[in-house]
Amino acid sequence: MDMSIEHLIAKAEQALAIALQNQQASAAIAAIKEIGVLSGLRVEKREHTRQNASDLSDDELADIVRRGG
Incomplete structure (x- = not known):
């Protein structure tokens, strides 16, 4: 599946x-944003x-690592 920015x-x-x-x-x-x-x-x-x-919990640090930044 193509997941390029253009595709998205x-x-x-x-x-x-x-x-x-559908006048939603x-x-x-949300789509415009x-x-x-x-x-x-x-x-x-x-x-x-x-x-x-050092102020972050282990879960918060793991989340940062998973997101790549």
Whole structure:
């Protein structure tokens, strides 16, 4: 299965079209946001309040490793 950014954007665009066709505003907004994130036009900011790795639990450190960053 192709999991390129282009493929994911195409799928999100399909979801957007279906949402608009069915007058599902929340689903349409979600698809638009996803297209923005995938295309790099929308950046989801997250606040990081912890400064040191020693402040993290083992589970949190494992999650970071699994996500690759």
